[in-house]
Amino acid sequence: MPKSSILDDILPDYTALEQGQRLGEVAAEVGFDWPDAAQALEKVHEEVAELEELLAGEAADEVELMGELGDILFAVVNVARKLGIDAEEAMQRTNGKFRRRFAYIEAEVDRQGRRLEDLELDEMEALWQQAKAE
Numbered sequence: 001m002p003k004s005s006i007l008d009d010i011l012p013d014y015t016a017l018e019q020g021q022r023l024g025e026v027a028a029e030v031g032f033d034w035p036d037a038a039q040a041l042e043k044v045h046e047e048v049a050e051l052e053e054l055l056a057g058e059a060a061d062e063v064e065l066m067g068e069l070g071d072i073l074f075a076v077v078n079v080a081r082k083l084g085i086d087a088e089e090a091m092q093r094t095n096g097k098f099r100r101r102f103a104y105i106e107a108e109v110d111r112q113g114r115r116l117e118d119l120e121l122d123e124m125e126a127l128w129q130q131a132k133a134e
Contacts, residue, residue: 006026006029006030007023007026007027009026010022010023010026015088016073017073017077017087017088017091018087018088020073020074020077020078020087021077021080021081021086021087021088023074024077024078024081025081028081034078034082036082037079037082037083040075040078040079040081040082041079043075043078044072044075044076044079046075047068047071047072047075048072050068050071051065051068051069051072054068100131101128101131101132102131104127104130104131104134105124105127105128105131108127108130109127
């Protein structure tokens with residue numbers, strides 16, 4: 001193992017998504033990369049299949065599940081990188097979108113004089129679809 005690595009400059013105070021994106025960028029600089037986003041996406045499918053296999057088997061332990069989930073997240077970050085999209089920004093935007101849609105559900109449930117806890121999942125899903133259409 002080398003005394004230092006080209007990955008050493010990736011700061012630990014970056015978010016996990018930022019670290020993943022930088023790791024991919026630095027590795028790509030020396031040719032360790034997927035040729036295009038489509039092939040990076042194939043890796044996502046492969047990692048999802050591995051998680052599905054774990055879930056279908058006997059009780060998978062948390063360490064295995066966390067490892068596979070981490071592999072999926074890392075693969076998705078690489079797809080973002082190949083598309084020229086900042087994974088952190090994409091996640092922030094999606095978080096904002098989720099908040100807006102969930103707030104719509106809360107407001108609609110409140111308007112109906114009901115409580116979220118009393119709704120069935122299919123009722124929440126219907127409201128979610130309404131929120132998406134807004």
